[in-house]
Each structure stands twice: as structure tokens, then as C-alpha cells.
Amino acid sequence: MSQEGVGVDLETSLGYLLKEASSALRAAMEEVLRPLGMSVTHYSCLELLAQRPGLSNSELARGAFVTRQTMNVLLQTLERDGYVTRPAKAPVGKALPTRLTPRGRRSLEKASTAVRSIEAKMLTRLTETEQSDASRILQSMIHSLHRDNKDA
Amino acid sequence: MSQEGVGVDLETSLGYLLKEASSALRAAMEEVLRPLGMSVTHYSCLELLAQRPGLSNSELARGAFVTRQTMNVLLQTLERDGYVTRPAKAPVGKALPTRLTPRGRRSLEKASTAVRSIEAKMLTRLTETEQSDASRILQSMIHSLHRDNKDA
């Protein structure tokens, strides 16, 4: 495995570990979503809509961590296939509030169950305390990364 | 911001937080690497080679969390532009050990500095204890996700 430890700090780099964990999670999600004919972004969009009905395209994009252009393409497909609906005219501004159709809700059910089992699997060896530690630490990382360092 | 809390557990989902943190890290890395004309995968490849000279294409792919086809395309570009070298003939098997050229090493230096500053920024508000907690917890998650549940 070419594992001669030559001043390697990849194993101890939290950035690398974060990427590795996220990659493993995504791979596991893709594995269970593929049989359902659903991609991770596809699932994320439906899950967001189930928990927050009426989100606009741009809001969904931010929630799924893709650009609004990417989400727009996905929404057009989901709308064409009858998973979501959007009004033809924006009630206010340009934002079009999106909602799940019964079909979309049904489709999400199995996917949601599968994904939750993945998340449970990920946490099997962690105590309650460790899980709340993880939550707090990850939120701190997110906050620090988003913060603009404009203080000279 | 459409934040009416309707049975939402996205904020408390560790899977979602993991994706959010990873996304923020990647965005921050892209931001500092773009001026250097380097993508995240591009940087990852060079960093891996600096720390473990002689890695093959497939090993680099696994280390950078992409497919070996993707890494192959990248390596061909890096080789053409003189950042890495590979022998024309495999010394054993088919694996071609890859190494950084002086130019590749120089190019990596600035990028490595920039990326380490991002990682430091990410950890600013975390204590030593929290950082080692994070390391242990992330490794547990990775282990659990990779483990095949074949035990009936």
C-alpha cells in the first residue's frame, strides 16, 4: 500500500479527514440511492422541499450546495416528471415557490429511509456525547470558514 | 430566509453538517487556489506526490477521492506541462510510479502554504482537545461507513 511514513501529515490533517468522511458518506448515499434512480442532489432537493415547502430555486441551490443554475436544470426535470410544482407566475419578486407533488412525496419516502439508515450506520460507534461534540465542532468549522478575515 | 422551523432536522443532521463543512472547505480552497491556476484535485495530486513520491495513478486516485480515469486525465496534463514525470515502462506490473519535477515542487509550495492557512482558519476557534476529538470522531465515521454490514 505504499505506506512508508515519510513526514506525512495527511493522516492527521483535519481537512483531509473531513474530505475523506464526506466522500465516504456521499459514496454510501449514492450506493443506496442508485437503485431508486435518484442522485444525491436529486434527493437533497426533495428532502429540502419536504422539510421547508415553498423554497425557491436559489434557496434550494444554497441548501444543496450547488449553483442556482445547476438546481434550475434539476428542477426543470423534476417538474417535467411530476415530482414538484411551481407556479407559472411569481407571487412576489421573481422567486418561484416550489412544492412537492404527492408523487414527489412518495418517491422521497423510500429514499429518506435509506439515507437515514446510512447516517445511522455512520454514527454506530459514537456515543451521544461524541455526536453532540461533532455537531458543535462542525458548526464551528463552518462558521470559521465562512467568516471573512477583514480584521487587519 | 424562509426559516420557519417545521419539523426540520437538517440543522441537527450530522450528515448534513458534514456535507456543509466539506463544501465550505472546498469553496475556501478553490478561492485561494484559483489565483494560482490550480484546482483542488490538481493540488491534492501534487500534495500526495510530495508526501509519498512514487505513487501510481490508481493510488493517487484513491488518495484524492476520484476515479482512476479522472486522475489519469489530470496526470496526462500535469505530465505534458512538466509538473510530474512517469517512466515510459512500468518497472513492475503495470503501475507507473509518478514523481514531482522541480517545477511541480515549486508550484506546490505556494499552494501548500495557502491551503494550510485555510485549514488553520477552519480550526481557529477549536481547542487542542476539540481538534483531537474531531480527528477521532471523523475516523470513526469513515470506518463505520466503509464497513460492510454482512453480519446478519
Place this chain on the structure above:
DNA sequence: TGACTCATGTCAGCATTCTGACATAGGTTC
């Protein structure tokens, strides 16, 4: 009112990554 700024939806083109496929090198088992 008019100019400015900002967020949004959307179209088009490009970049990146992936899946599928094939041939080859090495090891294992009989």
C-alpha cells in the same frame, strides 16, 4: 421619478468527473 444595487430565473457553453469497456501484468489454484 430616476439611478443604483441586489437577488432571482434562465439560457448557453465549457469544465470536470463519471461509467463503460478493453487489454495487459501479476498472483493463485488446480
Place this chain on the structure above:
DNA sequence: GAACCTATGTCAGAATGCTGACATGAGTCA
């Protein structure tokens, strides 16, 4: 040796996501 399995490098095509660009709607400020 032969059959088999696995890992590797590589080519080709498809899928996915991104950047650039434009027009529109709403709020701000003079």
C-alpha cells in the same frame, strides 16, 4: 502450463456541475 481473479492504465462517451451572461423584479437613496 491453464484457468481464473484482481489490479492497473487507458480510451471513448455520457452525465453532472460550473462560469458567463442577460433580463426582470424589488428595495434604497438622492
